[in-house]
Amino acid sequence: MTNPSAARLRERFAGSVGAAAGADGEGVVHVDAARAHELLAWLRDDPGERYDYLTDVTAVEYRDRERPLEVVYQLRSLPRNADLRVKIDLPKDAELAVDSVVDLWPGANWLEREVWDMFGVRFRGHPDLRRLLMWETYSEGHPLRKDFPLRGRFSRAEQVRRALGGDLTAHYSLEELSIAEAYDALPEDLRRQLAPRPGSPAAGAGPGAGGEGGHRVVELALAAPGRGMPGAPEAEGPGSAATAAGPATPAGPDMKTDHMLINIGPQHPATHGVLRLVVELDGEVVVRVIPHIGYLHSGFEKLGEYRHYNQIIPLTDRTDYLSAPANNVAFALAAERLMGIEITERCKVLRVIACELSRIISHLVWAGTTAIDIGAFTVFLWMFQERERAYNLIEEWTGARLTTSLTRVGGMMADLPDGWTDRLREWCRRFPKTLDEVDRMLLRNGIWLGRTQDVGVMTTAEAIAHSLSGPMLRASGVAFDVRKDLPYLDYDTYDFEVPVGEHGDVYDRYLVRMEEMRQSVRILLQALDRLPDGPLNSADPRVILPPKRRAMSDMESMIHHFKQVMEGVPAPAGEVYFPVENPKGELGTYLVSDGTAKPVRWRIRPPSFLNIAALPKMAEGHLLSDLIAINASVDIVMGEIDR
Amino acid sequence: MSPVTGSAFFWTSVVKILIVFGGILSLVAFWTWVERRGAGWIQNRLGPNRVGPEGLLQPAADGLKNFLKEETLPPFADRFVFLLAPVMAFVPALITFAVVPFASPLPTPWGLVSPAIADLPVGFLYILAISSLGVYGVVLAGWSSNNKYSLLGGLRGSAQLISYEVSMGLSAVAVLVLAGNITMNEIVARQQHSVWFVLPLSVAFLTFLIASFAETNRLPFDLPEAEAELIAGYHTEYSAMKFSMFYIAEYSNMVTASALMVTLFFGGWDIPFTAWDNTPPWTVLKFVATFAAFWLKVVAFLFAYVWVRWTLPRFRFDQLMDLGWKVLLPVALGYVMVIAVAVWGLGAAGVPFGLGYGLILTAVSAVLLGLLLWGLDRNRVIGGSAARQRARWLADAARQRGAA
């Protein structure tokens, strides 16, 4: 118990705070469910604590059926640069419910919905507790519970039948259909179809209606600036008279107009994958936007519980597939901290190269697709040309273009091929010229400036409250970069700058990401200069396979090799949360081990999941075209959001 | 030689119609190929090159495929209007060209054949009248499809086309003032006797150019079919040949708009720096040479369309409206005043119509053009609603503070 906050907590909330230990000095406290909300509020507001940033909310269920299910809040104090993990134990024989913290941190909204969806933990007072990743009428249960089979409860044919036969409107919530108020008056079959959920205001008194009632979250409470403002400047578009489900608002003395409900995605050119946005439009003005995710939910975290640690690495490729090497590094670092493995100097530098290279290729895709969304198609092709050159380098190193599986626990999959460093150096010399060319093409263009400046503004306070991270957070003026503030891989010894925006609009996000690419080139060159010789992999015999030559000639080595491959490497019981600065933002890997070779819980803290959750906050009141630009500026990748 | 009359007039007209419309449709097909190859050129790639020599048969393959594809009719679509809309887009795009003179008169055994299909005395009014019909195709397609994306595209299209129609007409008024006539042939003749109107009327040319990009729904004004926002806009629900008709209409509009710009501002079929081509006697050689000159200029403008498309991002809707109503319209209107006063002044001063007359106007326009370009530069005008919205938020916040 090294974290000072824990001691103060124990002193203040005596009797409600239990003991716990995390790996290497991570602060973990167990608290009573009854006082959790009060305690978390105190942690946020106390001038000595100031945990203003909610990093993650998740849950853990152990294989040991007797152990209680834990709800985990990962907190961070940005001013004090300290982390704290608060856990609430929920015995399984009682009701699985805790108080929602959405009123403290709006960013908790989707995180808590995900926990409800995956674990069946109810959050009292949550304004919109619906399933998030699975669809609303999903009837097989809560997938991350241990009693849920990996392949689901039904036969495959039944699953296909239910998926195809499902009514698509069942994915909507009552609010989206704008009939929440009219729910009681709806015909019986329609009500059944709409699948009212506990806690929804329309379904009557839910569990949360009493306790924390009254705090409806701003973004869901239809408080968009454009709503119901007849004669607002933007409303001068074409008068909208359309198929609508929305409430009528007066738009002029004699004109009766309706809002239009429009469904963008999941298959739409501008949703960057299979995001679905339900948008309520007043003419061209976005009155409300409700993102729906889960259309690419692939069960990564469930699958991780059935894999050895090294077998999870190929899965990490496919979460954020735009920057696979960085994901590999993030997972390997977390697993190594869990197992207490030191990696070699050469390995560290190679991992820095992998991270920065993937930051560049990820930002390249972002710049290209954002340009397409704003209408400049050519930029996309220029960016992809550079990406192809980077692909060549990555392919030479790893054998794959996209899904690299570059790291292993304790080392790397392969060392660099001959002459690779020279080719990387040459690429680093040429690549910034393309960036300059794109800058010339876009930043001197009045249309581009008009489309990006002052669009989708997130203020500093909003960005922190919504738990944004990465370039999104920095564009809003928060100088937080995991590489600088919680350094890993010796990032503190590299000389680089962290670009920070001041307006928090689409334009600043563009500038921040463009500058990050240039800074990454700087880091790459420094890493190339300092690349030491020496062993690549850690000498730890637990995780590193014996050399092939010895495995083939020496019985002991062969047995060791066999056991490692077939049985995996057991990790000591414990848990670790390891944040890294990924291109999209802070990628946290939360691993819980019970001493076996497969993790009990492999949780990804997905940066673009939290970034896109703030889309309604950013886009409401803007025009439809701005919504597309804002969505692009968030830099989402659905593989990571939906997992 | 006197113009053809009687049945010879009828038959030459039929031949002209066949040749011109056949030619335009071929040019359209060819130009889809040029656009795709041109895009490849700008974007460091090849473009279609597998079908026929250098991919030249690609438009044929696309066309035949679309011809044989299944026609879809969405349920709840207004069947009649849904079928009518592509025709409404297609026909005006083609027949607008009828009054544009594309070469010097051609001598034939039956008399002198006029270079336009219909040498209407009200040629320019005809163009304004017919080209504004094209908007019906867009609106009706958007409305009848029973699709919200189509509807949004149709609404955007109608607002955009109607707005820019006004600026387009007003900027052409400057040409009419200077030409003193609305017959297309006369406008060409006046340019042959002084300078091309692009110089004395540079501001009008600029506004006309912008407006014609908007009228043809091309980037940066392709909002009605903005791919990233509205999928395919007003023609989202159209498949096969009906979709092809929208496609052909778009390219025909480009050809017509280019031909108009050439005729109004670039001397039509005039060959620069020589008077050989614009004085009788008319010969077949002159016909061929001026014909080539005209289409060369048209193709140059068509290429500009391709170039701009692969270079610029897209406007937002309110920016588009701002530009149309708050910039182009006042500018075009004011410029008509300036030109009218200048023409009156020059007439009062007794300056004869000719080269010197044109150069004086050129000097006046150059100053105005400089001012306009300075004003249109980054962020002075095209700031858009976001800036206004922020101002409103700030005002709201101030009011709330005041209330508290």
Added chain:
Amino acid sequence: MELKRDASSPPSTASTLERAGFVSPNWVTTRLDDLVNWSRANSLWPMAFGTACCAIEFMATAASRFDLARFGMERVAYSPRQADVLICAGRLPFKLAPVIRRVWDQMPQPKWCISMGACASSGGIFDNYAMVQGIDTIVPVDVYVPGCPPRPEGLLYGILLLQKKIKGESVFDPGLRVEQLANDQGLFLEPAAVDELSEPFGNSVHQTRSA
């Protein structure tokens, strides 16, 4: 397997035609077939149903280095009404299954489908509760492109194979494009066939035990 569209039968269609009693192949029909198939094969506008990693490789295929435009395919139709070939690039969870089916239904005939990547073809490494084990349980597939993700060269090869297949089709074959439900449950294959297609294989057979 009651699905009538014979996606897998060899290009020779003589027997089908005779059975249909429609028209016997002769010089005119084969010449016409050649012309029609030439235009169809060379103007395959893709409906890019991109979901995951494969979509990035699809983008790479469309970008400058591999340049899908060479085959006349750069006009990526985002409206299914204007598309000829559905390219399912990436994994397909059950939540997305009705979407791809609807997109497929919205595409006008003639249409084809390419299943790009291991996940679309078989579920790939995601043999779990969330993932459709192969899109062929939902839409008829013409060409499977293996790989995780396939390289752009792989996708291009798949497209060339599809062109070859199209060139062997006959305009006069009435049975070629008929699709119908296999049963009244809304499935396009018999339940047993879906189960069989979705069975675990390879390494994932063993991955049923956590710890």
